[in-house]
């Protein structure tokens with residue numbers, strides 16, 4: 001078994017979004033597709049590894065956010081089988097609602113950021129539940145329901161490694177810092193803390209966050225992420241209670257995160273990688289929505 005990290009070079013920024021090519025005894029499996037906009041980079045990475053698009057028969061996606069599964073419909077239309085959470089599956093089959101809500105957020109940047117979002121033929125979509133096993137490429141993946149970042153999120157365990165999507169946060173190579181992607185509408189602080197407890201107990205030595213690349217599974221990683229979830233949500237709550245409007249909170253959150261990055265010794269280039277992988281305004285929206293939901 002061999003795992004290759006393909007850098008999708010999202011927005012011409014290296015180490016922001018990965019796809020993973022896992023080669024088993026019976027062929028290749030793709031974990032995450034990235035968005036449609038990075039399909040040329042993905043196909044180039046696969047070609048370098050010796051694969052044509054039609055060689056990819058199995059595609060696992062941790063969740064349906066565009067940076068993870070935006071190109072899943074394209075792959076399904078090529079005949080690949082897509083394995084996806086039961087909440088996410090209907091939106092891969094008919095992405096119109098996702099496209100409409102994303103267009104409200106991204107406007108005319110939609111195409112540059114995400115490219116084409118194509119519907120996946122239903123017969124090529126396999127719906128996955130917690131603890132399901134997926135046999136692909138002669139390998140056995142186990143899906144672990146891991147909500148918190150999104151309600152519809154799976155981590156895929158494969159032997160001594162786990163593909164963690166966004167559930168382990170963001171960890172860019174050569175950086176000691178963990179980043180928190182907390183987008184609307186499904187970010188939930190307590191639910192994610194429960195997911196961290198679950199993942200701590202999964203006996204793997206390496207985790208593969210989609211942002212970006214393999215990193216050792218350690219208690220320190222989970223400690224940092226758990227602390228960051230609490231600190232970030234408390235920071236935003238304090239700004240809301242102080243009466244700041246959304247844009248002012250975004251500015252304050254950006255400053256606060258820059259201070260964290262500086263304290264961790266990150267270069268400006270690394271900070272830009274974190275910001276490309278995880279636009280912080282989205283997290284402010286996600287956290288504000290979380291608090292408003294809680295208040296109701």
Ligand SMILES: [Zn+2]
Nearest residue numbers: 063065149166
């Ligand atoms: Zn996500």
